[in-house]
Amino acid sequence: MSDASTPSPKRSTYRHGDLRNALLDAGIALARQGGPDAVVLREATRQAGVVPNAAYRHFASREDLLLAVRAYALSQVAHAMEAELDRLDPSMDALCYARGSVRAIGTGYLRYAHAEPGLFKTAFSSHEQVESDHDPAKAGASGMNPFQLLSMALDRLAAAGGLPPERRLGAEYLAWSAVHGLALLVSEGPLHHLPEPLRQALGQRLLDMVEKGL
Amino acid sequence: MSDASTPSPKRSTYRHGDLRNALLDAGIALARQGGPDAVVLREATRQAGVVPNAAYRHFASREDLLLAVRAYALSQVAHAMEAELDRLDPSMDALCYARGSVRAIGTGYLRYAHAEPGLFKTAFSSHEQVESDHDPAKAGASGMNPFQLLSMALDRLAAAGGLPPERRLGAEYLAWSAVHGLALLVSEGPLHHLPEPLRQALGQRLLDMVEKGL
DNA sequence: TAGCTTATGTGTACCGTGTACACATTGGTG
DNA sequence: CACCAATGTGTACACGGTACACATAAGCTA
Numbered sequence A, B: 001m002s003d004a005s006t007p008s009p010k011r012s013t014y015r016h017g018d019l020r021n022a023l024l025d026a027g028i029a030l031a032r033q034g035g036p037d038a039v040v041l042r043e044a045t046r047q048a049g050v051v052p053n054a055a056y057r058h059f060a061s062r063e064d065l066l067l068a069v070r071a072y073a074l075s076q077v078a079h080a081m082e083a084e085l086d087r088l089d090p091s092m093d094a095l096c097y098a099r100g101s102v103r104a105i106g107t108g109y110l111r112y113a114h115a116e117p118g119l120f121k122t123a124f125s126s127h128e129q130v131e132s133d134h135d136p137a138k139a140g141a142s143g144m145n146p147f148q149l150l151s152m153a154l155d156r157l158a159a160a161g162g163l164p165p166e167r168r169l170g171a172e173y174l175a176w177s178a179v180h181g182l183a184l185l186v187s188e189g190p191l192h193h194l195p196e197p198l199r200q201a202l203g204q205r206l207l208d209m210v211e212k213g214l
Numbered sequence C: 001t002a003g004c005t006t007a008t009g010t011g012t013a014c015c016g017t018g019t020a021c022a023c024a025t026t027g028g029t030g
Numbered sequence D: 001c002a003c004c005a006a007t008g009t010g011t012a013c014a015c016g017g018t019a020c021a022c023a024t025a026a027g028c029t030a
Helices: A019-032 A041-048 A052-057 A062-086 A094-115 A117-124 A146-159 A171-188 A196-213 B019-032 B041-048 B052-057 B062-086 B094-115 B117-124 B146-159 B171-188 B196-213
Strands: none
Touching (some): A019 A041, A019 A062, A041 A052, A041 A062, A062 A146, A094 A117, A094 A146, A094 A171, A146 A171, A171 A196, A171 B171, A196 B171, B019 B041, B019 B052, B019 B062, B041 B052, B094 B117, B094 B171, B146 B171
16 A cells, blocks of 8 residues: 555655555545545545645645546456466366356455445446447456456356357347446445345346356 | 526526426436436536525435435336336236236336436436335326336236245346346446447347346 | 414525635656 | 756636525415
């Protein structure tokens, strides 16, 4: 979290040293508890111990800072997905593995939505260009964003014969839609405080539905 | 839209007559184009031709106004659902009719999300108590909110044998989740500008998925 | 009908947020 | 060592939500 943690109200150096990261860290912390609306530029600068306008040397606007936070959140979602993918047994036959991949993607998504509701909401508020830009270097470990990971899993499924070619087109939107809805309910909604096993079960049923229905 | 439309900067009467509704109308208009964040108290009072603080005689806070707008939006969603339900042929056998009901609910939801993205987002931002309060009089024509309509359709489906009893519990969340995700993509996201037939097709595929997977 | 009460709109004021613009400070480079 | 570019500061403004005191009108009551 860089050196933004130094609680000194006025640092002595004038030069901060790493303000951009300090602001980003603060923004992430704000988003974590409170979602995108909680990412307040002035509050971030306060936490970093600088004057509000200092932020403008590193971000063009509040929106720009929020975008950086979103990029971080997206990469975290991707990480969560990859963590589930890593639990798969690679020795399975191709079809099972492909199905498991799609499930893992969904499970990671749902897990993250529940574990980090604020960041999750931040990642997907304003669904604009979820798949586009933000330089590839800082995405997930594999360099892919969540949407790309899903696409890949679906490609694998199609290749293994688990998804008829005529249904491949648009399949990411179907799968994403279905899981995203539940993720929202789980992250900010009525289902967040559901007992763990029940939530888990709902997730599994939903993934069953996707698997059968794709 | 009441008499809020009179463009006179200062009305002559001092008493507005129906300020509460004028503010509500303005709030609805704002939400329609811009979603919940666009519901700005001061702007609503401007459109109504009164001073900002006048709003506080009718709404406890901005949040309170937003709540009223949300209630309206929810009732509109319910209407859209009922409109689809009305298109069903009542002479079908019970199972078909029940399945058609569930589909109709989903179709109405998706239609509304596309037709009125701003109000749709307003209706379901902050998923808190979607099913609770807001006096029954001003809900849909049947007096039911979207969630209740879905519940009813699922009850019908279960009664007709189209949904095993052990799967009835939580079924509304599964169905809602799946459709809600697509509705979001369609209302604010990458899928809003999809050509009509494609969007329609995606919706149908999703509803197929729900039907099979419930 | 005069006067009181209450509902409803007005004025003024304060704080928080985003952001523009000019100025200060400092590390690095010729 | 002088200068420059990068980066932080100060001041200032517009906008939004909202509290508090005040004005005005609509009705009721005497």
